Amino acid sequence: MSKLFRSLVTSYGALRQGGKVALFAMLATPAAAEETTILALGDSLTAGYGLFDAEGLVPQLHDWLEARGNDVRIINAGVSGDTTAGGLARVEWSLTPQVDAMIVALGGNDFLRGIDPDVSRANLDGIMQIARGADLEVLLVGIVASGNYGAEYQQQFNGMYPALADSYGTLLARDFFNGFRASVDAGAEVSDFMQRDGIHPNAAGVTLIVEDLGPQVEALIDRANRE
Numbered sequence: 338m339s340k341l342f343r344s345l346v347t348s349y350g351a352l353r354q355g356g357k358v359a360l361f362a363m364l365a366t367p368a369a370a371e372e373t374t375i376l377a378l379g380d381s382l383t384a385g386y387g388l389f390d391a392e393g394l395v396p397q398l399h400d401w402l403e404a405r406g407n408d409v410r411i412i413n414a415g416v417s418g419d420t421t422a423g424g425l426a427r428v429e430w431s432l433t434p435q436v437d438a439m440i441v442a443l444g445g446n447d448f449l450r451g452i453d454p455d456v457s458r459a460n461l462d463g464i465m466q467i468a469r470g471a472d473l474e475v476l477l478v479g480i481v482a483s484g485n486y487g488a489e490y491q492q493q494f495n496g497m498y499p500a501l502a503d504s505y506g507t508l509l510a511r512d513f514f515n516g517f518r519a520s521v522d523a524g525a526e527v528s529d530f531m532q533r534d535g536i537h538p539n540a541a542g543v544t545l546i547v548e549d550l551g552p553q554v555e556a557l558i559d560r561a562n563r564e
Contacts, residue, residue, distance in 0.1 A: 379442035383415025421460035444479035516549030
């Protein structure tokens with residue numbers, strides 16, 4: 338049952354009980370927006386590895402969205418070290434009935450381990466199929482691979498995200514780290530936004546990532562609330 342339909346059913350029941358008074362209240366008072374619950378399925382980048390709780394991706398994203406008037410709950414389903422295979426293995430039991438939409442941000446550990454992009458793509462495809470079966474809107478967040486394993490690997494890996502988003506008609510953020518690439522191009526050091534391991538963003542880096550991803554997540558919320 339869609340959120341709009343549930344709202345109409347509730348309003349109709351109130352109208353029958355209260356007559357003209359209920360009708361006036363229904364017309365005069367805008368319906369309260371329902372909370373949108375988003376599952377953030379990811380790895381250490383989602384989990385907030387190496388950061389204080391409030392500095393991680395999920396808390397900063399939540400605060401950014403609420404500051405813009407969104408009533409949202411984000412479930413942090415980030416597991417450090419997780420691959421696309423791990424995400425596929427746990428996605429079904431992570432999707433409680435309360436979940437309205439999903440962010441999928443996986444693939445970094447696949448790249449670090451040199452996993453065949455065809456395998457990674459098949460795992461992500463499995464996640465997308467499960468989301469479709471649950472009638473959930475998805476924001477797919479990509480990782481841009483370097484040329485460590487050669488140009489062919491790089492092309493296949495980087496291409497799987499837009500290909501899957503196109504196939505399933507989902508929202509796409511091509512590059513998790515896009516938020517601070519403009520600053521780096523303008524002369525900032527990558528180390529300004531990364532922890533010492535050179536893999537995970539620091540709190541300042543997460544802030545820029547959230548500012549970049551935030552509008553896409555708002556689009557995800559909008560899509561979920563149309564259901």
